[in-house]
Amino acid sequence: MGDTRAWRDAVPAFPAFDHTVLERFLRYVTIDTQSDPDSPTTPSTEKQKNLGRLLVTELREIGLADADMDDNGYVYATLPATSAKTVPVLCFCSHMDTSPDCSGAGVKPQIVRNYQGGDIVLPGDPAQVIRAAEHPALAKQIGNDIVTTDGTTLLGADNKAGVAEIVDAMRFLVAHPEIKHGTIKVLFTPDEEIGRGVDKADLKRLSADFAYTIDGESAGTVEDETFSADAAVVTIQGVSAHPGFAKGKMENAIKIAARIIDNLPRDTCSPETTEDREGFVHPHGVEAALDGATLKFILRDFTDEGLKDKAAVLERAVKTALKDFPRSSYRMKVTEQYRNMRQVLERHPQVVANAMEAVHRAGLAPIKNSIRGGTDGSRLSFMGLPCPNVFAGEHAFHSRLEWVSVQDMEAAVRTIVHLATIWEEQA
Template structure:
């Protein structure tokens, strides 16, 4: 296999449609995610990684064997292959913009899509870098194919350069992270790693070891059906009850559009139904796990107050745990994060501790026995047509990974 860089890898991978489907009951949620998995397995084998394979659920596993006599903990590097359903990931046309000069980037397939430094201030720091965008009709898919590309480039470096001394390294590519199911079917015995890092972060130098804790809430509102021609004093339209319920939520707080930093939120994400029954789905987020129950009690009180005004109507309120703040685990093994910070500093990157207002596969992996902070890749403006990534940021991520595995080796007995 000819040597290629992270830019070429990313531009290849984003052209494979791997959009996840939150309404699907299969795993992975879309079988086309396995198309990229098969490509990655073959590329890993071409690098000489003999045990690379995809399991029945679409997970890709591979091992870069140790080249040291020390007993080094096994480190896993993980990225997800799927893209978000928020914007289509079909027929992505990646564009490489060399030596970005700071001017607006007009995307050619939809000239109304213009990426500017005013709207995306991080771009001001990327003047002189090579940027990759989509063409205006799709997202790019750097979330998280930039992470996939970085790990693949890292794997090639290690397989070809024995001077990088390291212990056993496990590679994991997952499906369905974007719909919250990324590790639902993951066999931790198959993974067989001690500590991990996801490559799914944003700005250069970001190291994320604190995420939201998250629940999903499903509220079903039962109205009263009647023929619309004879409905006076009989019908209670569940759609209108759901609208009244949503309208009763706070307007100036408690929502994604009104919060930042460590503030949590309650966010309606979907409404489905008809006159007799309507379902409202929410995601509940906060960095303090205990606050989720407070938010859920308040939310239920609001729906109860609305529904009780209408005789004969009812509701159900279902809570499902999604993930928890990885900090609860990572604070017990601070060296995992500290080694990543040291690696960045050693390769000339200024570390930035960033709080994740969301979650990654690492959030759940940390609670499954694999403490797993998140490292930058440069992916920005994710889940949008303005998505972009700096090639130089990706290259710095690869350099960080190379230094990181050597730090683990140096600190081993």
């Protein structure tokens, strides 16, 4: 990270931060933007454009005159430079959709003011409790204001916190043209939660040199690597026969599918048994009938070699199952989804270093971490736009226990502003 005191000496005197991030966030989460993995359209759900249209209006209102949403639901905007230097063009990116894993309709946010510790019971469903023992990050939130849902839906902090933070940071920079920065691009994407977030992003229109997704968890965290990810589909062809005359003939594809899943490692190599840098094989869909079955898996690891090992684990489970069904057959297709963005970012160390310094200037302790998942930034990095992930403050995402701290969102706004100035200082 270098000599942070030297960086601090170079920081211009900023005006006091005034924030609109909370009011924006509370407005955005009430708009249902859940994406749909089974839809072939872009965006996968038309309702995502409802938030997109609102964001275009708000971006124009704060002074980003070219703000626009294209037919695919991507929102683009430009904040012109205030510096006479030639500064790399930065892009700040967040996604508008919410996860299909939990309802995002009718979100009713609540604010727990001046949190003093302990469990948070959600009023719409008292059985839903954010337990301090299960959410250790709450221990760092004493005295802060916590936004949750009422317990009947997810919150949408993943990633509407990031969206609100970017908009508020742009508002602050427009209001203070004395703060020197280069050209800044804003990109809000649909369908990130279903792996299509940048499928139709127009990078020529964006014309950025480096980017940052604002879509991370704990305050102060900068993430410079993701899982590498593949999808695997196993198709089983069984042998059908009349059940009354099936002895020695029938090979039930439903039972073969069950045997395959049962053959997977039980104490390792699954999401529920791994952490840190351990990868996994995860079945997430089964369609089965007597004569045929389709099993869907995701394979995850931080290295390409580890990813190949996960495919081998799956294929061994399949072959072992089929030993007892000699007249049945299988096909296994593995499809690349995304790769560890560190492969790109390690060639551009200043991108991560500047993010770490921006976190420091925002008054937080910088933490470099890895993502047990993926982001739009992973795909963007391999599309030629190096893009680490910066915290947004979201926690327990994809669930009814999702929460975010107001103070963490405000710290993310400050981090974005400092990032813009650091790149200008270095130019």
